[in-house]
Amino acid sequence: MSLPLYKSIYNDIKEKIVNNIYKVGDKLPSDSELSEHYNVSAITIKKAMDLLKEDSLISRKPRKGTIVISNEIQNHQIQANNSKLPVIGFIITNFDDIFGTDILRNLLIQSQGRAQIIMKITLGDSELEAELLDELVSLGVDGIILLPASSEFISPKLLELVSKNFPLVLIDRQMDKLPTCSVGINxxxxxxxxxxxxxxxxxxxxxxxxxxxxxxxxxxxxxxxxxxxxxxxxxxxxxxxxxxxxxxxxxxxxxxxxxxxxxxxxxxxxxxxxxxxxxxxxxxxxxxxxxxxxxxxxxxxxxxxxxxxxxxxxxxxxxxxxxxxxxDQYEIGKKALDLILRKIEQPTLIEKNNAPYYLVEGQSVKKI
Structure with missing residues (x-):
C-alpha cells in the first residue's frame, strides 16, 4: 500500500531538513507555494506540516510563517510516523438495530490494524453535519465516511471537500451529481x-x-x-x-x-x-x-x-x-472502509459501489 500524499510530502520535506537543504533558521515556502509545487490541496500541505511540527522540526506562527527549528530526529520517531495508521472520521445521522449498528460494528472490526475511527452523530441535522465535517478536517483526519443528513441540502463545506478531492465516501446516499465515492444498495x-x-x-x-x-x-x-x-x-x-x-x-x-x-x-x-x-x-x-x-x-x-x-x-x-x-450492512461497512483507504491513496478516485440486499418473507403479506 502506497503512502498517502501528505505523508510522502512530509517525508520529502523532512529529508530536506535532515540533510540541511532547509537549514535551521530557514523559512520554508508558504503553504500556497508548497501546494502549487507538489500539486496538492492546502489541506494536504497542512497535514504534512502538522507531522513535521509533531517531530519538533518546524515552528509555525501567524505572520512569521514556517521556520525550521531543528534538523535532528530520532529513528524511533521516524518509524512511529511512518507506521501511523490513517485516521478516519465516521459521521452518521444516528444508528440503531434497524439501520446503522451493523455498519458501525463491521467498520470497527475491519479497521483493526488498518485505521483509527473517530465517530460523530448528526441526528439528521444538516447544520451540525457541516460543523462536524469542519471539526474532523481541523483535527487532521485522513478521510471521512459520511451518511449525509440530506440529499437536497448539500453544505458548502461538503462541496469544498469534494472540489479539493478530499478523501470522502458517502454511505446510503448516491448523490449522482457529486463527483464523490459512495456505498449503498440499489x-x-x-x-x-x-x-x-x-x-x-x-x-x-x-x-x-x-x-x-x-x-x-x-x-x-x-x-x-x-x-x-x-x-x-x-x-x-x-x-x-x-x-x-x-x-x-x-x-x-x-x-x-x-x-x-x-x-x-x-x-x-x-x-x-x-x-x-x-x-x-x-x-x-x-x-x-x-x-x-x-x-x-x-x-x-x-x-x-x-x-x-x-x-x-x-x-x-x-x-x-x-x-x-x-x-447487507456488514458489507456496506467493509466496502466503505476499503474505499476510503483507496481514496486516501488515490485522491482523484471516483467509485460508486453497490452492496448486496435480499428479500425476507415475513407474516405481513396475504396471497389473494
Whole structure:
C-alpha cells in the first residue's frame, strides 16, 4: 500500500531538513507555494506540516510563517510516523438495530490494524453535519465516511471537500451529481423486487407510504415501485402515494400522532388498495398503529412490506416479521472502509459501489 500524499510530502520535506537543504533558521515556502509545487490541496500541505511540527522540526506562527527549528530526529520517531495508521472520521445521522449498528460494528472490526475511527452523530441535522465535517478536517483526519443528513441540502463545506478531492465516501446516499465515492444498495431495484413480490401474491393496487423525500434513498424507493408497475403493465396514480410523513425528520414539529392521522385519512380515501409499501420500518410500525385505530389488521385487511427490520419484536410480545428488504450492512461497512483507504491513496478516485440486499418473507403479506 502506497503512502498517502501528505505523508510522502512530509517525508520529502523532512529529508530536506535532515540533510540541511532547509537549514535551521530557514523559512520554508508558504503553504500556497508548497501546494502549487507538489500539486496538492492546502489541506494536504497542512497535514504534512502538522507531522513535521509533531517531530519538533518546524515552528509555525501567524505572520512569521514556517521556520525550521531543528534538523535532528530520532529513528524511533521516524518509524512511529511512518507506521501511523490513517485516521478516519465516521459521521452518521444516528444508528440503531434497524439501520446503522451493523455498519458501525463491521467498520470497527475491519479497521483493526488498518485505521483509527473517530465517530460523530448528526441526528439528521444538516447544520451540525457541516460543523462536524469542519471539526474532523481541523483535527487532521485522513478521510471521512459520511451518511449525509440530506440529499437536497448539500453544505458548502461538503462541496469544498469534494472540489479539493478530499478523501470522502458517502454511505446510503448516491448523490449522482457529486463527483464523490459512495456505498449503498440499489434502492430502486430493491423496491421493484418488493413490489413484484406483492404482484406475485395477487395484489394489483398498492399504496406507497413514505416520509417526505429529503434524501435520495426515499425517492429512489418510490421510483422503484413506479418502475415495477410500468414493467408489469399495471396502473398507478398519485392517489396511491402518501409521501409527506414528517415525525421522523429532525427538528420537525409533526408528531407520530399527526402522521398516524395522515395515514388513516389516506387509507380511508384509497379505495381498492390491498397492500402497502413503506420505505422504512419505522413507518411500517406507524401504519400498523393507524390500522389498529381503524379496527383493521395487517395481513387480514392489508398486506404490508418495508425496508429493513429490527432484530427485536416491536409488535406486542408475539414474534412478527414484516416482509422486507435486508440491506447487507456488514458489507456496506467493509466496502466503505476499503474505499476510503483507496481514496486516501488515490485522491482523484471516483467509485460508486453497490452492496448486496435480499428479500425476507415475513407474516405481513396475504396471497389473494
Amino acid at each position: 434502492n430502486s431495484q430493491a423496491a421493484q423486487l418488493l413490489t413484484e413480490y406483492l404482484f406475485d401474491n395477487g395484489h394489483e393496487k398498492i399504496g406507497i407510504v413514505t416520509a417526505t423525500p429529503q434524501v435520495s434513498t426515499i425517492q429512489e424507493r418510490i421510483d422503484g415501485v413506479i418502475a415495477a408497475h410500468i414493467k408489469n403493465h399495471k396502473t398507478i396514480n398519485q392517489n396511491q402515494i402518501l409521501s409527506n410523513l414528517e415525525s421522523m425528520i429532525p427538528n420537525s414539529k409533526s408528531t407520530k400522532e399527526d402522521d398516524i392521522e395522515k395515514i388513516k385519512a389516506f387509507l380511508k380515501s384509497s379505495n381498492n388498495i390491498t397492500a402497502i409499501f413503506t420505505g422504512e420500518f419505522t413507518i411500517a410500525v406507524l401504519v400498523v398503529q393507524a390500522l389498529k385505530e381503524l379496527n383493521q389488521e395487517i395481513k387480514k385487511d392489508f398486506s404490508l412490506v418495508c425496508f429493513d427490520h429490527t432484530k427485536y419484536n416491536m409488535l406486542n410480545n408475539q414474534e412478527f416479521t414484516f416482509t422486507h428488504i435486508v440491506q
